[in-house]
Amino acid sequence: MILAVSLAISAIFGSGVFLLLQRDLLRVVVGIVFVSNSAILFVIAAGLSRGDAPIYPLPEGGLLGAGTSDPLVQAMALTAIVISFSTAALLLGLVYRLYAAHRTVDVEDISEAETREAEALEKDGDLGEPEREEEPQGKPAEVELGEETR
Amino acid sequence: MTGFADSADPLVLALAVGIPWALAAALSLFDGRKRWVGWVAVAGLGATLAALARLAVLVVGGDRVEMTAGGWPEEVGITLRADALGATFALVSVGVIFASLLYEVLGGVRSRTFPALVLFMAAGLTGLFLTGDVFNFYVFFEVSMTAAYVLASYREQDHQVRAAFIFAVINLLGSVVFLIGVAALYHVTGSLDMATIAERIDPVQPNSVIVIAAAIFVAFSLKLGLFPFHFWLPAVYVGSHPPVAAILSGALANIGSYGLLRFGGGLLPRELELGSAAVLVLGTASIIYGAVQAISRRDTSEVLAYSAIGQAGYILVALGVGGPVGYAAAVLYAVVNSLNKGLLFLAAGLRGPLVGAAFAVGAFSVAGVPPAAGFLGKVALFESSLAAGTVPASVALVVLIFLGSALSFVYSFQIYQRRFWAPKPDDLGDRGKPSPVAPRVLVVLLAALALGVGLWPEPLLSLSEAAADVLAGGP
Numbered sequence: 001m002i003l004a005v006s007l008a009i010s011a012i013f014g015s016g017v018f019l020l021l022q023r024d025l026l027r028v029v030v031g032i033v034f035v036s037n038s039a040i041l042f043v044i045a046a047g048l049s050r051g052d053a054p055i056y057p058l059p060e061g062g063l064l065g066a067g068t069s070d071p072l073v074q075a076m077a078l079t080a081i082v083i084s085f086s087t088a089a090l091l092l093g094l095v096y097r098l099y100a101a102h103r104t105v106d107v108e109d110i111s112e113a114e115t116r117e118a119e120a121l122e123k124d125g126d127l128g129e130p131e132r133e134e135e136p137q138g139k140p141a142e143v144e145l146g147e148e149t150r
Numbered sequence: 151m152t153g154f155a156d157s158a159d160p161l162v163l164a165l166a167v168g169i170p171w172a173l174a175a176a177l178s179l180f181d182g183r184k185r186w187v188g189w190v191a192v193a194g195l196g197a198t199l200a201a202l203a204r205l206a207v208l209v210v211g212g213d214r215v216e217m218t219a220g221g222w223p224e225e226v227g228i229t230l231r232a233d234a235l236g237a238t239f240a241l242v243s244v245g246v247i248f249a250s251l252l253y254e255v256l257g258g259v260r261s262r263t264f265p266a267l268v269l270f271m272a273a274g275l276t277g278l279f280l281t282g283d284v285f286n287f288y289v290f291f292e293v294s295m296t297a298a299y300v301l302a303s304y305r306e307q308d309h310q311v312r313a314a315f316i317f318a319v320i321n322l323l324g325s326v327v328f329l330i331g332v333a334a335l336y337h338v339t340g341s342l343d344m345a346t347i348a349e350r351i352d353p354v355q356p357n358s359v360i361v362i363a364a365a366i367f368v369a370f371s372l373k374l375g376l377f378p379f380h381f382w383l384p385a386v387y388v389g390s391h392p393p394v395a396a397i398l399s400g401a402l403a404n405i406g407s408y409g410l411l412r413f414g415g416g417l418l419p420r421e422l423e424l425g426s427a428a429v430l431v432l433g434t435a436s437i438i439y440g441a442v443q444a445i446s447r448r449d450t451s452e453v454l455a456y457s458a459i460g461q462a463g464y465i466l467v468a469l470g471v472g473g474p475v476g477y478a479a480a481v482l483y484a485v486v487n488s489l490n491k492g493l494l495f496l497a498a499g500l501r502g503p504l505v506g507a508a509f510a511v512g513a514f515s516v517a518g519v520p521p522a523a524g525f526l527g528k529v530a531l532f533e534s535s536l537a538a539g540t541v542p543a544s545v546a547l548v549v550l551i552f553l554g555s556a557l558s559f560v561y562s563f564q565i566y567q568r569r570f571w572a573p574k575p576d577d578l579g580d581r582g583k584p585s586p587v588a589p590r591v592l593v594v595l596l597a598a599l600a601l602g603v604g605l606w607p608e609p610l611l612s613l614s615e616a617a618a619d620v621l622a623g624g625p
Contacts, residue, residue, distance in 0.1 A: 020319070020323070025315065028319055032319055032322050032323070035322075035323065039329045039333070042330050042334075043329065072336070076285050076333070076336075079285070080329060083289070087292070087296060087318070090299060091318055091319070091322075094303065097311050098312060098315070102308070110308075
């Protein structure tokens, strides 16, 4: 049993890491979900025991005669599942935000587009001085705020 | 289970953890750009700060305040436990968050979620510094990290969103590694309570514990941005909004220092001693790398980001030396460092009379020039390096710290010179306009605090010594 669980954990973790190293941001998110789930499996494996369901009131004498199984790991796994799915949602939100701006989820394309924009800005505004880097950041934020208030 | 000096004490503890929680949940329903929402958040955080100050006074004598959540019997329910170490870190982190929130509210909040997110971050941080349960620690840690991921993309510039994405992915990976460490600790000790784990870890086979210790070390080093794990850090700080950068660097990074102290010094002291050579080497590499990179950069926030990597190295060196002197130095340095970083990032976002002076105080403090607070940190580090066992090791550490301080002096004044000396105000057009008075006054007050701590160091020294005693005597 221990061997099977550890094989499963390592397979999930490994494929998660493989996906994390891709350039496609969606795959990165899926990779994070895989890695988190392998950790959740690890949490369960940390207290793996055979026994009755730990639901109060406990059955008289026990059904399997092996006591109850460890409830703590299940509580931990549940909490970790909730955390991992909420962070996955947040990551997807960030990816969507990038997709809406650049129409691509490839990290290299996005950084290329950003470099092009920065170069275009530099040509327009003659941003020679490093001191002035902050200026183009302040203004668009205010514009965005105007859009949000609609 | 000692420490119930007064029946009102657990209430203070519950208030410190509960106020930011309740307020954050309530305020997330309102538009944070309205002034009253911002001020309610400031008031709530102020109340939290007052409760934490009360806690710090209670625990500085070596007491600890405990309560078991939800009315469960002891050993079953989750324990909230405030001791000198946790209370010190909570006080400083919430202090920096409070200053940053006040700064943003005075200057005008630009996002509807900002006050609620900052409160969530404060709730997560107070929770994790004041919990006595390792899984609970993980949950609070995720709460504050998640708030940080959203805050990192505060202005929603494309490059900020991308930096926030990278930040989130790297740190989630770190959290997963930490969760695996927590599960493994549970597996070998059968408990999640920090005190019980510290008791039961001794008879466990060292070769299984060293793996757990390594996993936990990697997780916290990622948070702290130590040298081989630092690559995400500059991208997040560059171009980020000053209060957000101050919160990330002055408050969130404390998770790393606290985690290394609590888990390394408190739960796994044997493994920390075993790995002290590796810890010292990584710390040294961080100090040198951070300082050299900081000197070579031009952008203020980039310099400060690399400086953060270097400063984290000092904490690691103090931790590697270990013992009461080393732990006290690590606590002191972490506290002073978050004060410095908060001050520098906030001051760097402003201009006008007195801001330059405030920034100079922060820069002096980073370099360790008396009477600024940073001097205390450097003195404590020198003391701890003298305690480092052999003479060659002590000499090497003293030289390293001296070199690091000299380099940090150079980069601090490079940015000071570029920002506050170089061009005349009228050459800058719009940018020459001084910032509003209120944030400037706040920054000057912070600078005065940094000077005040340096001039009257007794409270901070006794707090950090009490914190080190907590670790030396077991959690």
